[in-house]
Amino acid sequence: xxxxxxxxxxxxxxxxxxxxxxxxxxxxxxxxxxxxxxxxxxxxxxxxxxxxxxxxxxxxxxxxxxxxxxxxxxxxxxxxxxxxxxxxxxxxxxxxxxxxxxxxxxxxxxxxxxxxxxxxxxxxxxxxxxxxxxxxxxxxxxxxxxxxxxxxxxxxxxxxxxxxxxxxxxxxxxxxxxxxxxxxxxxxxxxxxxxxxxxxxxxxxxxxxxxxxxxx
Numbered sequence: 001x002x003x004x005x006x007x008x009x010x011x012x013x014x015x016x017x018x019x020x021x022x023x024x025x026x027x028x029x030x031x032x033x034x035x036x037x038x039x040x041x042x043x044x045x046x047x048x049x050x051x052x053x054x055x056x057x058x059x060x061x062x063x064x065x066x067x068x069x070x071x072x073x074x075x076x077x078x079x080x081x082x083x084x085x086x087x088x089x090x091x092x093x094x095x096x097x098x099x100x101x102x103x104x105x106x107x108x109x110x111x112x113x114x115x116x117x118x119x120x121x122x123x124x125x126x127x128x129x130x131x132x133x134x135x136x137x138x139x140x141x142x143x144x145x146x147x148x149x150x151x152x153x154x155x156x157x158x159x160x161x162x163x164x165x166x167x168x169x170x171x172x173x174x175x176x177x178x179x180x181x182x183x184x185x186x187x188x189x190x191x192x193x194x195x196x197x198x199x200x201x202x203x204x205x206x207x208x209x210x211x212x213x214x215x216x
Contacts, residue, residue, distance in 0.1 A: 008156035011124035015117070015160050022113045022168050025106045029175050038103070038182050039070050039189070047074065047189055050196040056081050069099030070186050077193050085198055092190050103179045107172065114169035121161020128154030 008015075031037070043066070046059040056078055063075035076095040080088045128151060 007152045008160060009124060009127060009153040011120055011127065011157045012160065015120055015124075015157070015164060018113050018117065018120070019160075019164050021109050022164060025109045026171050028106060029110075033103070033175060033178050033182070035182070038068060039185055040066055040068065043071055043074055044189060047193050047196060050193070050200065052200060053081070069096075069102050070189070072099050073186060073190060074193060077190065077197075081197055085194060085201075088197060089194055092193075096186070096190070100179075100183055103182065107175065107179075110168045110172040110175070114165050114172055117161045117163075117165030117168065118158075119161070121158040121165075124157020124161070125154040128152070128157065 006012075042062050043059075046055075046062050049055060050059060060075060060078050063071045063078065065071075073092050073095045077088050077092040080091045131153065
């Protein structure tokens with residue numbers, strides 16, 4: 001295998017580095033994008049159980065236990081719970097734009113590998129063919145042994161470039177779809193929180209009106 005690597009020429013070194021980075025990113029994203037790691041059930045339960053202002057501090061404490069995009073978005077909304085609903089929504093949207101970047105972290109590595117892998121393989125092919133034609137210009141076409149080195153380099157770099165690019169593209173699309181699905185779920189829970197806060201305020205207004213009526 002090492003001899004095959006050496007036959008690929010200098011382009012094999014950046015291809016090897018890219019392959020290591022690609023594998024590392026794939027492992028990290030498959031682990032970090034598991035649903036329980038992104039959307040915590042405890043926070044979802046807190047959102048569903050919010051009925052009165054007394055429930056807000058407990059929900060805040062539970063969100064503070066996690067440093068995840070979902071927890072930070074919900075916590076930003078709870079922190080503004082005593083303000084008008086449009087301010088709560090704005091706070092969560094502002095936080096959401098920042099936190100979504102965390103979900104997409106390192107995805108650019110996979111995208112780059114998928115796009116540049118074949119190009120680097122093509123570069124190795126071009127370098128190999130230049131070597132072939134250099135040999136032909138000096139020794140003619142009869143020296144098969146001398147030509148084989150450049151041809152081998154051209155083929156090896158092309159193969160390695162595709163070996164990196166094809167899995168990177170497939171897994172990038174898979175992970176991108178997973179991120180999009182999780183963003184949609186987070187958005188749904190954010191709207192659920194807004195509805196809970198709106199219902200809680202309406203209930204408080206009704207209770208206050210009934211109290212003032214009884215006073216009269």
